[in-house]
Amino acid sequence: MKTQSKKLLFLITFLSFILSYSQIKVSGKVTFRNKGVSDVNVTLKNTYDGATTDANGNFTFETSEKGNQILSFTHSKYNDVEKPISIDNQDVSVNAELKEQINEIDAVVVSAGSIEASDKKRATALLTPIDIYTTAGADGQISSALNYLPGVQKVGETEGLFIRGGTGTESKIFMDGSLINNYFSSSVPGIAGRDRFNTSLFKGNVFSSGGYSALYGQALSGALMLESVDLPDQSSYDFGISPIFLSAGFQKLGEDKNHSYGATLGYSNLNLMQEVLNFNTDFIDAPQGINADANFRIKTKSGGFFKYYGMYDTNSMGVKTESLEADNQFSLIKLKGKNTYHNLSLKQKFGRYLLNAGTSYSFNRTDLNFSTESNEVEADKMRLLTDGNYINLKAVLERKINKISALRGGFELNSTDEKLSFEEVNKHYKDLISAVFVETDLGFSNQLSAKIGVRAENSSFLGKTNFAPRIALAYRLAKDWTTSFAYGLFYQNPESKYINGPANLDFQKSQHYILQVQRTTDGRSLRFEAFYKKYDQLIKVSNLGFNNNQNQPVQTADNNNGFGYAKGLELFWRDKKTFDNIDYWISYSFLDSKRDFMNYPISLKPNFASEHTLSAVAKRFIPKWKLGVNLSYTYAKGRPYYDFATKDVNGETINYTRNEGRLKDYNALNLSFNYLPNLGKKDAKAFTVFVLSVSNVLGSKNVYGYNFSSDGSRSSAVVPPVNTFIFIGAFISFGVDKTQDAINNNL
Known part of the structure; x- marks a missing residue:
């Protein structure tokens, strides 16, 4: 019994042990x-x-x-x-x-209307400085490179960004938040001015072809926001040499690595290339210019930056054209231009707040003299002289709400003081545009976000105030697919050059509706965008007189009775992954636009708007040869052209279309080579690039428009200064080797 009791006790103990660990x-x-x-x-x-x-x-x-x-x-x-x-x-x-984890990298970002190159978290980087320098046909200019993106029209006879049916003056360019009033150099009618600013000055850009932020105003069509570079990695000395220019500069980095300063000086002259190439334009004085700039940058203790940039440039040229009038005399146009620009900016954190403040000042003089070959003494009588002083002041205070939400607000002052004289016209135009704005980024989740803002402006010249709400939404459809919608109201003062007399004028107005679908993966980006723009209160002008340049009228604004629309579809594809060492992109734009503005007699397709535009860019780097080969091609459907005139009908002067037609289609194939001899020299303290660029390789004879005689019976084509242009140059930097960066960042 005792034995059985012991066995039973052991069994109970064992089962209890097992149950305790069941x-x-x-x-x-x-x-x-x-x-x-x-x-x-x-x-x-x-x-x-x-x-x-x-x-x-x-x-x-x-x-x-x-x-x-x-x-x-x-x-x-x-x-x-x-x-x-x-x-x-x-x-x-x-x-x-579960609740979604919100973070900046995964969160969807509103991007309708915008292509960003400054924030690599948000999209495939576009149009970095090296992108621009290696785009064949861009000539190292930011504005020219933008012509290869959807929404931008190819208009060669005048400067400016012609965006989605808007004129070149309906887009604005900003540097570190401050407006640049004269981004392009002075020029003569029929020849586009060039970028005044060196592309290497900027580390990135945000290009908006519509629906842009409430932080910016006075642009009916779009905005280009340029962001200047911070401190250089190390000190360097730069030289550039070619048959058309010489340049030299330096950047000195302080020993504390917290400040730097630098300067550049350049001279350009097209005389030698005019002797070598067959120019369409008869330059009696070849285009030439001098440019100089200086900068300093200071990094604050809390990681902010205080920056200064200043520049000065002059340019001149003389052009001889055959008169369209009965006397068949040759017309002469001589230009002297002068510009200075200064920009101060501060970016600084104060606890939870971020302050972005800046101010800029610019002076611009354009001196045009018109005469005939037989009587150059007429030049003083036919002189168009414009002096302009411009001051911009802006401050933006931002506070982060959470990782992907923020609230920002601020103010902006833009002062204009211009004097113009031409024959009997003398004017002094002054205006102060005061603006306040507030905007919020709302991140509801990684799939949904919004940007809501409002901007109010007052013009002292117009004596009126506008109120412009703007809203944008973004939603992630799938892992790599997002969609955005943007709506906004945009206002802009009438151009001052048309204000030559008293008139009851108002702000010009446009409304933007933009829908975008985008797919972004590593090294690839696909964008589809549809838009509609409605224009109201566009200015209508009448002819005040004629100047001596092919009888182009001097026009004055009468009222804001103009109107119009623009609608279209755009496609953009960029691929840096499929093929080794090859980067390419393709863009297509369809545009349907009509306007009744300026001296248009009825609503017509604008003479700067092409229905179909196709661009392709391809870049290949061959490591074995240390050579970059770049191609670009642009096709644009022929734009309409018009010859407007006035006639008296029952005692009333009305405008009518005397001649009209359509230009031939635009075609241009461009080719460039970049040779990097320092590749592979890891210890080299120099960076050298040899460049050979050929614009319009096939020599297509493109036409930009027509000038007409005063009676409309004779005309002459407006064509590029030269059909095919060849550029050869070398750029050398001592103190730093940027070769690997140039390759790794772009291929």
């Missing part, structure tokens, strides 16, 4: 917005017990733990969740609802 099943389901989430790690805190959810979000595991425990749910895209549970001798069932 496995309890823990199961459940993990969801997000009522859908199961896979690959969620489910664990008992401070133990090794747990499981991973399946494709439907279900999980199950067994544990021998007892008592009060913490069940943890973790996933990289969601916030961690912890749930208390009690484990006894029965199975446990636990369900969990």
Whole structure:
């Protein structure tokens, strides 16, 4: 009996031991917005017990733990969740609802109307400085490179960004937030001015072809926001030499690595190329110019920056054209231009706040003299002289609400003081545009975000105030697919050059509606955009007189009775991944636009708008040869042209179309080569690039428009100064080797 009792006691003790370590099943389901989430790690805190959810979000595991425990749910895209549970001798069932983890990298960003190159988290980088320098046909100019993006029209006879049916003056360019009033050099009618600013001055840009932020104003069509470089990596000395220019400069980095300063000086003259190439334009004085600039940058203790940039340039040229009038005399136009620009900016954190403040000043003089070959003394009588002083002051204060939400607001002052004299016309135009704005970025989740803003402006000249709300929404459709919608109201003063007499004028107005679908993956970007723009209160002008340049009228604004629309579709594809060492992009734009403005007699297709524009850019780097080969091609459907005149009908002067037609289609194939001899020299303290560029390789004879005689019976084509242009040059930097950066960042 004693033996049996001992056996029974041992059996009871053993069963109790086993039961105390018996496995309890823990199961459940993990969801997000009522859908199961896979690959969620489910664990008992401070133990090794747990499981991973399946494709439907279900999980199950067994544990021998007892008592009060913490069940943890973790996933990289969601916030961690912890749930208390009690484990006894029965199975446990636990369900969990996850909350999305909000972060800057995964969050969808509003991008309707914009192409960004400054924030690499948001999209494939576009139009960095090296992108621009290596785009064949861009001639190293930011504005020219933008012509290869959707929404920008190819208009060669005058400077400016012609965006989605808007004139070149309806887009504005900003540097570190401050308006640049004279971005392009002075020029003569029929020849486009060049960029005044060196492309290497900027580290990135945001180009908006519509629906841009409330922080910017006075542009009916679009805006280009340029961001200047910060401190250089090290000190360097730069030289450039070619048959048309010489340049030299330096950048000195302080020993404390917290400040730098530098300067450049350049001279250009087209005389030699005029002797070598067959120019269409008869330059009696070849285009030439001098440019100089200086800068300093200081990094503050809290990581902010204080920057200064100043520049001065002069340019001149003389052009001889055959007169369209009966006397058949040759007309002479001589230009002297002068410009200075200064920009101060501060970017500084104050606790939770970020301050961006800046001010700029510019002076611009354009001196045009018109005469005939037989009587150059007429030049003083036919002199168009314009002097302009411009001051811009702007401050923006921003506070982060969370990782992807922010609130910002500020003010802007833009002062204009211009004097113009021509024959009997003498005017002094002054205006102060005061603006206040507020804008918020609202990140609701990684899938949904919004940008809501409003801007109000007052013009002292017009004596009127506008109120412009703007809103944009973005939603992630799938992993790599996003869609954005933007709406905005935009205002702009009438151009001062048309204000030559008293008139009751108002702001010009446009409304933008933009829908975008975009797919972005590593090295590839696809964008589709549809837009509609409605124009109201566009200015109408009448002819005040004629100048001596092919009888182009001097016009004065009468009223704001003009109107119009622009609508279209755009496609952009860029691929830097499919082919080794090859980067290419393709853009297509369809534009349907009509306007009744300026001296248009009725609503017509604008003479600067092409219905179809196709561009392709390809870049190939060949490491073995240390050679970059770049191609670009642009096709644009022929634009309409008009010859407007006036006639008297029952005592009333009206405008009518005397001649009209359509230009031939535009075609241009461009080719450039970049040779990098320092490739592979890891210890080299120099960076050299030899450049050979050929614009319009096939020599297509493109036509930009027509000039007409005063009676409309004779005409002459407006053509490029030269059909095919060849550039050869060398750029050398001592003190730093940028070769690998040039390759790695772009191929």
